[in-house]
Amino acid sequence: MFVPMARRVYRATPNLQYRQRIMLVILLFTLLPVIAAAAVALPLYKHYAYDRFVRVQTEQARKSVDGVERIYQSSIQKLVFLNNNPVLMRMLNEDYRADLAGYLDIANQVNSLMRALESDHTNGAVRVYGLKDSLYSSEYVKRADLLDRRILNDAIGLADNRILSRVTADPLNGDPDLSLFGTIADLGQTVAITEMKVPFDTLYRLFDYDIAYDGFILYASKDKLYPLNAGTAVPAMPPNPARYRIVTFAFNGSEDRFMLYLDRGVMFRQFLKQLIMPVLLLVAFVCAIYFSVKAVSFILTKRLSDLMKRMSMDIRLSKDEAIGNLRIEDEFGLIDRRFQYLVQEIREHYNEMSESRIQQQTLEAELLQVHLNPHFLYNTLSAIKWSFPDERLASVVDSLVSYYRIFLNKGQSRLSLQRELEMVRNYLDIQKFAYQSDFAYDIEAAPDVLQQPVIKNMVQPIVENAILHGINGLEGGGRIRIRAFRAQEGCRIVIEDNGVGMSEEQLRRLTDMAPAHGEGEAAAMPGGYGIYNIRQRLALYYGAGASVDVRSEPGAGTTVTLTIPEAP
Structure with missing residues (x-):
């Protein structure tokens, strides 16, 4: 035009x-x-x-x-x-x-x-x-x-x-x-x-x-x-x-x-x-x-064509070649030289940042996994089970063994949703035994999502928050409900409790918490570190397609919804 x-x-x-x-x-x-x-x-x-x-x-x-x-x-x-x-x-x-x-x-x-x-x-x-x-x-x-x-x-x-x-x-x-x-x-x-x-x-x-x-x-x-x-x-x-x-x-x-x-x-x-x-x-x-414009047109007429030729130089040349071929005659020559130098610097910085980001993501993903010595733990739990023949104790020890066997998962960072929910079920049984609590729980999962690959230990921190900061504040009648089903965005996992809930200020701080806030501020909030950890891991593995939604009202409980896209 x-x-x-x-x-x-x-x-x-x-x-x-x-x-x-x-x-x-x-x-x-x-x-x-x-x-x-x-x-x-x-x-x-x-x-x-x-x-x-x-x-x-x-x-x-x-x-x-x-x-x-x-x-x-x-x-x-x-x-x-x-x-x-x-x-x-x-x-x-x-x-x-x-x-x-x-x-x-x-x-x-x-x-x-x-x-x-x-x-x-x-x-x-x-x-x-x-x-x-x-x-x-x-x-x-x-x-x-x-x-x-x-x-x-x-x-x-x-x-x-x-x-x-x-x-x-x-x-x-x-x-x-x-x-x-x-x-x-x-x-x-x-x-x-x-x-x-x-x-x-x-x-x-x-x-x-x-x-x-x-x-x-x-x-x-x-x-x-x-x-x-x-x-x-x-x-x-x-x-x-x-x-x-x-x-x-x-x-x-x-x-x-x-x-x-x-x-x-x-x-x-x-x-x-x-x-x-x-x-x-x-x-x-x-x-x-x-x-x-009148002044600029007068100034640019003589040197503008030469400057455009120099700025259109093939930037694929090396920095020494591109800059070494220049002749610095006046201000336009200096601009041309600095332009070529800037192009080379941007390319180098971009490559360095890309490599650094890849290394950072890999390191964060590895640091978020917990490594234990499984044989020592299994032998110790088995010794406790056989040394104290009690039916309830045997049941909780079996739950512990099953929980850690799934949690360790032979060092793998992902497992099926069915095994993740089984680990959560063991964790709930352990909590009921440890705190002598009368809370009830219910786990439902649609058959078409049971084999969905998910990152390990993703649901348990949320369930732990529901117990420690939710239903433990009740005198009795606590209930936790976990549902997993297929949604348009992928697999959706909903964890609900009828505990004490959160105030609007607590919910706002938890919802608005960004990675820039760091672990320090997350750890200062009740249940904040668990949500922070899960968001970080979901972002590292799935990118922007994954989400964590938290909704709560004082006295009405808390609902946390995880949305997990198909495995990358």
Whole structure:
């Protein structure tokens, strides 16, 4: 694409000097990416600027909304307290028409309670609307027929401890109030409706600031919008959504929400003002490119062809031949010489690193295997078995012999999955005998994976972690389950226990542990070294196709999944 374009430029400018043609081509190829980048960056910058505009206003509005939510949650707590107050419950349930003195006494207690709740509330009011016909009305306790019929019906249908929020009008001046309604129930029957009223003047004070970009905030109730920052002009309701950028704030426990409106036209004009400096910088950058290309084309014309010839020298030459044939005349000759020298050095370092890596992998694979003298161990275990004729002891000695016979595996680093699971079964029997533990275990393996070659001693460290750090923390009833089956990625082995599990922090450290952390950090974590060892061995033998996945929850046990690809 670029070569034909350059040729067309050459043919279209026959009267220009060669140096001028070079400058024109370089300038064209330099400016095209700049123009393309500017075309891509402009919408992105606009989006970023708009988001920044909105983010600043949203953060300010969020503080006010959080203040409203604190008032809202405080009111809900008071309603819940009121709905479960035994004194108020007794006043609503009992008939005081024959006991006026008793009514006056309990009414004083209720009035004291209401005044205490109102004194802790910002200009709020507390009311109780009783459904009982024999109820006397007082300063704070009213009859339910004074309540709006729609609110009464909605409140009666509330579930336990649910709150109904409505915007109501103040009976004295008609100003809006945010009213929260709850219910008092006795034996499943609603006996009263409680109301906590928050004047909108309280909300106005929280939003008493100017919003940029001709913005304003509305409180959206179930069926109406209410402006909250009275100092800002609000257009006709409802505002046109195409004209404004709208940010919605919800708060817990209510279907109502706050809506921040920012004028898109004002934001666009502000964006244009901020665009002046980037445009000036772009123009300066283009000018700098022009003069730089002009200077470079003049400098490179004379020596560029010679330099390209020298840099295209056959790098298969030896270092002495390639560098010995050079003549150092100026800076371009020095660059050419150093380029050839660098090529040779990179080749030598690459060969050294490849050999070192192969040796390191081989050494690590050998160091991860444990070598013991099997004859001494077998003879000792047999002597113990025959010296102490006990059926349980004989069984555990047989398990030990079988375990170490499979573990040593005649010095081989791999064995079949069937023998690996048999070794784990022996290990579990030994652990049950050694710790007198009552845990149970279950090993299941699909027939098609039993002959899968695996690296030796891969499952036992995980089972050991499940015992030591999992079910040993239980008082009883521990269980370990091992399953092996064929998956799409290869053979999958799942080890599950119902032990104490791990916290999120422990699991994160164990999951994020990389080889660079080393054995020191792995050993400092419960069960960390075993997982570290297995990951290292799987990576050495199978590469990226193998994996170790650990999942755990406190009190819910731990599940470790090994994925092993087909043998390399």
